[in-house]
Amino acid sequence: MPAANSRKTVRDVLIVLATLMLTTVTAVTRGQESPEEISLSLGDYHFIPDSIEVQAGRPVVLTLTNTDTLTPHNFTLQDAAAGLDIDTSVSAGSTSVIEFTPVKPGSYTFYCSKKLLFMKSHRERGMEGTLRVIPPAAD
Numbered sequence: 001m002p003a004a005n006s007r008k009t010v011r012d013v014l015i016v017l018a019t020l021m022l023t024t025v026t027a028v029t030r031g032q033e034s035p036e037e038i039s040l041s042l043g044d045y046h047f048i049p050d051s052i053e054v055q056a057g058r059p060v061v062l063t064l065t066n067t068d069t070l071t072p073h074n075f076t077l078q079d080a081a082a083g084l085d086i087d088t089s090v091s092a093g094s095t096s097v098i099e100f101t102p103v104k105p106g107s108y109t110f111y112c113s114k115k116l117l118f119m120k121s122h123r124e125r126g127m128e129g130t131l132r133v134i135p136p137a138a139d
């Protein structure tokens, strides 16, 4: 039945168009979203807080403050599959601000990769934490 088939095709095309429009609207809405601002303090082999949660697609402004008086630290978060490649040093007593937009929901480990020769790395001393990326809010 050709007539029924073409009606079905028209319906399929409409569904695809509607989906595309919805995707576009969602992308535009997300683009306008204000960044999420998070502060982390780095010191004495810890991150405070050591667990942060962000939303996929929403930009994050991360303020990293090293509260130690001598020891440099860094914030390393690398996951190629999730498009995350962050490695920022923060010298003692200073602050660095980084921006990134997580795109893939999941749980990612960040850590400090500093290490002195013959010593345990900061990560081995417990300097790591978790970034949880939750799916975008359905609205």
Ligand SMILES: [Cu+2]
Binding pocket: 045, 072, 073, 074, 112, 113, 114, 122, 127
């Ligand atoms: Cu460190």
